[in-house]
Amino acid sequence: MVPGRDEQARQSRREFIKRVIASGAVASAAGYVYGGLSGCSPLGRAPAGIERLISLNVNGQVRWVDALPQETLGMTLRYKLGLTGTKLGCDRGECGACTVMLDDIPHNSCSVLTHGVRGRRVVTVEGVVGPNGELHPVQQAFIDELSPQCGFCTPGQVVSAVALLKRNPQPTREQCRAALAGNLCRCGAYDNYLNGVLRAAAVMAAGGLTNPAALRT
Ligand code: FES
Ligand code: FES
DSSP: OOOOHHHHHHHHHHHHHHHHHHHTHHHHHHHHHHHHHHOOOTTOOOOTTOOOEEEEEETTEEEEEEOOTTOBHHHIIIIISOOTTSOOSSSSSSSOTTEEEETTEEEEGGGSBGGGGTTSEEEOGGGSSOTTSOOOHHHHHHHHTTOOSSOTTHHHHHHHHHHHHHHOSSOOHHHHHHHTTTOOOTTOOHHHHHHHHHHHHHHHHHSSOOOGGGGGO
């Protein structure tokens, strides 16, 4: 008996699924989707000829790491070097939660490949503290100004503010706003963070606290 049109369609679909499973295409696709976020699966294979064991300068220390060619710096910092102060929010360069400094310039570490930062100075939020663990003036000012609400965006805000004060120790409020514009705060605590940056700038310049009310003008 000649199969009807519906039966032919079912058979060709069955053949298609068989071929997909046999070729492993589904498994590969799933690995891509989930591996895209991990980017650092220990099962990953580097293409022949690409060196995976590399050294990075992170917070003033040489750190050796086994990094895949497609691995982002944010993934390496958090999941291989244990520097979990760097947060991953959007993982696509939109929120600033993953901000770190590369040679004193803030970057979204979710959008930078680990292999691309060899030879550069990487500073995370863990690296801005003093030699004995003292808080950076920006961190202390954020506490004093009650800047964080939930705190998720705070490490990125700290790093962006520290980078700003390195290149511009006496910024205006508008300059602070521009420098932190890439750091989204879901709690909307923007003004509190700006107050904190201005307080830190004043503290660093004066070597002591000044009237906080005067810092907001
Ligand atoms: S996690 Fe990198 S910008 Fe959002
Ligand atoms: S303090 Fe909650 S996201 Fe900024």
